[in-house]
Amino acid sequence: MKDTREVTIYDIARQLHISPATVSRGLNNHPAVSKKTRQKILEVAQALGYRSNTFASNLRRQHTNTLGVIVPKLNSHFVSSVLAGIEKVANEAGYNLIISQSLESAQKEVANANTMFKSRVDGLIVSLAFDTQDLSHFNPFFKKGIPVIFFDRVEQSLPSSTHIIIDNEKAGYQATEHLIQQGCRHILHITGNLTRNVYADRLKGYQEALKAYGLPFHETDVIVSMLDEKSAWETGRQIANMHPLPDGLFVANDTFAAICMQALKEKGIRVPDDIAIVGFNDDLVSRVVEPPLTTVHYPGQEMGELVARHLINHLQGTVPLTHTHTIIIHSELIVRQSSLRNPQR
Amino acid sequence: MKDTREVTIYDIARQLHISPATVSRGLNNHPAVSKKTRQKILEVAQALGYRSNTFASNLRRQHTNTLGVIVPKLNSHFVSSVLAGIEKVANEAGYNLIISQSLESAQKEVANANTMFKSRVDGLIVSLAFDTQDLSHFNPFFKKGIPVIFFDRVEQSLPSSTHIIIDNEKAGYQATEHLIQQGCRHILHITGNLTRNVYADRLKGYQEALKAYGLPFHETDVIVSMLDEKSAWETGRQIANMHPLPDGLFVANDTFAAICMQALKEKGIRVPDDIAIVGFNDDLVSRVVEPPLTTVHYPGQEMGELVARHLINHLQGTVPLTHTHTIIIHSELIVRQSSLRNPQR
Numbered sequence: 270m271k272d273t274r275e276v277t278i279y280d281i282a283r284q285l286h287i288s289p290a291t292v293s294r295g296l297n298n299h300p301a302v303s304k305k306t307r308q309k310i311l312e313v314a315q316a317l318g319y320r321s322n323t324f325a326s327n328l329r330r331q332h333t334n335t336l337g338v339i340v341p342k343l344n345s346h347f348v349s350s351v352l353a354g355i356e357k358v359a360n361e362a363g364y365n366l367i368i369s370q371s372l373e374s375a376q377k378e379v380a381n382a383n384t385m386f387k388s389r390v391d392g393l394i395v396s397l398a399f400d401t402q403d404l405s406h407f408n409p410f411f412k413k414g415i416p417v418i419f420f421d422r423v424e425q426s427l428p429s430s431t432h433i434i435i436d437n438e439k440a441g442y443q444a445t446e447h448l449i450q451q452g453c454r455h456i457l458h459i460t461g462n463l464t465r466n467v468y469a470d471r472l473k474g475y476q477e478a479l480k481a482y483g484l485p486f487h488e489t490d491v492i493v494s495m496l497d498e499k500s501a502w503e504t505g506r507q508i509a510n511m512h513p514l515p516d517g518l519f520v521a522n523d524t525f526a527a528i529c530m531q532a533l534k535e536k537g538i539r540v541p542d543d544i545a546i547v548g549f550n551d552d553l554v555s556r557v558v559e560p561p562l563t564t565v566h567y568p569g570q571e572m573g574e575l576v577a578r579h580l581i582n583h584l585q586g587t588v589p590l591t592h593t594h595t596i597i598i599h600s601e602l603i604v605r606q607s608s609l610r611n612p613q614r
Numbered sequence: 615m616k617d618t619r620e621v622t623i624y625d626i627a628r629q630l631h632i633s634p635a636t637v638s639r640g641l642n643n644h645p646a647v648s649k650k651t652r653q654k655i656l657e658v659a660q661a662l663g664y665r666s667n668t669f670a671s672n673l674r675r676q677h678t679n680t681l682g683v684i685v686p687k688l689n690s691h692f693v694s695s696v697l698a699g700i701e702k703v704a705n706e707a708g709y710n711l712i713i714s715q716s717l718e719s720a721q722k723e724v725a726n727a728n729t730m731f732k733s734r735v736d737g738l739i740v741s742l743a744f745d746t747q748d749l750s751h752f753n754p755f756f757k758k759g760i761p762v763i764f765f766d767r768v769e770q771s772l773p774s775s776t777h778i779i780i781d782n783e784k785a786g787y788q789a790t791e792h793l794i795q796q797g798c799r800h801i802l803h804i805t806g807n808l809t810r811n812v813y814a815d816r817l818k819g820y821q822e823a824l825k826a827y828g829l830p831f832h833e834t835d836v837i838v839s840m841l842d843e844k845s846a847w848e849t850g851r852q853i854a855n856m857h858p859l860p861d862g863l864f865v866a867n868d869t870f871a872a873i874c875m876q877a878l879k880e881k882g883i884r885v886p887d888d889i890a891i892v893g894f895n896d897d898l899v900s901r902v903v904e905p906p907l908t909t910v911h912y913p914g915q916e917m918g919e920l921v922a923r924h925l926i927n928h929l930q931g932t933v934p935l936t937h938t939h940t941i942i943i944h945s946e947l948i949v950r951q952s953s954l955r956n957p958q959r
Contacts, residue, residue, distance in 0.1 A: 320734075335712075335733075346691070348694070352688045352689075353687065353688040356713065356715050357717075360725075365712045367711065367713075368701065369710070370701050498898060524902075530902070531902045557869075557875070557903055559876075559879070
């Protein structure tokens with residue numbers, strides 16, 4: 270038989286032949302209760318399996334020590350790195366995480382935000398879905414003064430929230446410039462939904478670099494994709510059949526780039542000699558493919574730690590969020606063999 | 615100015631000039647309140663930003679619609695696939711997830727379990743840390759009748775809990791047998807902490823296969839590793855320097871296998887001709903390395919969905935957990951080029 274009834278201070282009081290009020294004071298270290306009695310109360314509480322009524326006390330204190338996290342999808346190397354960073358800092362600070370995924374759907378993101386609001390999270394951490402445009406589902410949080418921090422996929426038009434991002438435009442510029450400097454003259458850019466800052470900004474960087482080096486920009490050179498594994502194989506095979514072949518690819522994530530590379534190689538196309546490739550994120554996959562992939566180092570774990578620390582500092586009253594609207598963390602182009610066309614130069 | 619004060623039924627009552635009791639009945643669809651009045655109450659409640667006091671009502675109902683999940687680390691392809699599956703099912707059934715990571719430390723796992731217990735999760739899902747041996751940190755759950763489901767990394771000696779696993783021994787046997795059939799005669803096995811069922815069982819399968827084919831087992835052929843990226847590069851380079859070289863590797867995860875393969879290739883060792891390699895998990899990385907990696911398909915997302923569905927069915931009273939102690943889900947050897955030494959035969 271399981272004892273599913275909750276142990277209360279009355280049970281402890283009965284066993285010790287003292288008043289429930291004394292038990293309550295003892296559990297809260299009230300000085301009116303002698304050290305010896307407090308010790309006894311704790312022993313009996315532990316023996317009976319008493320747990321303080323966190324709910325009731327949260328209800329009084331109006332906070333839950335819980336942070337909500339909404340990500341586009343859990344099953345992503347970048348997202349799981351960020352989550353690992355958030356969890357580490359939150360756990361150390363005594364916060365629980367409630368985590369949900371929008372599965373790249375604005376509609377599901379709305380439902381997730383509602384659930385988080387009803388669960389009374391103390392703060393919310395969000396990376397937006399592909400197609401989220403209207404952000405009114407976060408209004409209940411803003412109205413209540415519950416802090417919301419956006420990372421990576423953000424909407425900077427939003428005035429009263431904090432964004433933690435990398436400089437995607439600069440990263441896109443550097444990646445494209447590197448391909449141009451390796452002799453590429455016809456560079457495709459493969460990216461995600463351009464509604465999102467991360468993809469829009471990388472595209473901007475790509476365009477700026479072409480312009481700076483006097484290369485024409487063709488809209489048909491930009492391939493917008495769902496960035497899933499299936500699309501990657503299809504896109505790779507599609508590129509292999511192009512006449513003439515492009516000579517450079519700048520791809521918005523490493524997984525997609527690695528699969529494209531594999532698909533191209535299967536068709537006998539040499540990387541980097543025929544097509545040079547640059548990915549994005551510095552995922553593990555970029556280091557184990559052949560040739561190793563040039564990429565933009567994007568520190569997910571560090572970003573997660575920063576996001577959580579920032580939010581918790583705010584909740585603990587040490588740093589007001591309103592002073593910092595956007596935090597840009599460092600990213601860096603890492604050059605490997607997949608793009609080095611003229612190593613001898 | 616943010617309005618941080620919580621909106622109550624009294625605010626709604628005041629605005630509508632009706633009693634708080636009527637508001638409360640109206641919000642609960644009590645038939646004593648006319649449809650028209652109910653409608654008005656809902657409109658004002660929405661306009662003021664009222665949220666029903668989930669906490670207070672959870673306190674009464676003694677459940678929280680929250681599931682706790684403790685995993686060894688969030689930053690893993692397999693774990694993030696499982697989490698994606700758990701979240702999908704939980705979210706659809708109206709459950710929140712509280713997620714934490716033990717970072718492969720039994721000590722942190724104990725702290726995580728305590729936090730989950732205090733947060734009054736309705737059920738707990740656990741994959742054990744490398745070095746967890748004593749399981750008494752789950753006793754408070756068992757004592758209270760809170761269901762605990764273990765997946766992947768389990769401790770089957772535990773009588774009163776459910777385990778969802780694959781047949782690791784069989785998978786280990788098949789992987790090793792395949793290498794033997796490809797002509798390998800000196801096969802190393804690289805694995806994680808042998809306290810854990812997943813690694814112990816795969817080793818058993820490896821030993822069984824050697825025995826079945828009359829090959830000797832040497833303890834020195836088993837390399838136990840933390841299975842992190844750094845160890846993988848080191849182990850790969852160490853194997854490259856062995857005299858004589860082994861001719862087969864059976865590695866407990868794909869990431870580790872992919873890095874080993876890369877490290878061997880950098881030393882001029884040919885895969886599969888000099889050393890044939892089999893990994894484990896069927897991670898994306900196994901499909902993009904050169905040559906593609908033979909591996910054991912291990913359906914993370916499906917496992918996560920099954921775990922969550924099983925736990926929620928139990929919580930909703932449709933399936934008692936006690937009837938099913940261990941569920942074994944299907945896994946399968948997927949043969950690719952990294953181990954095909956005699957494709958012409």
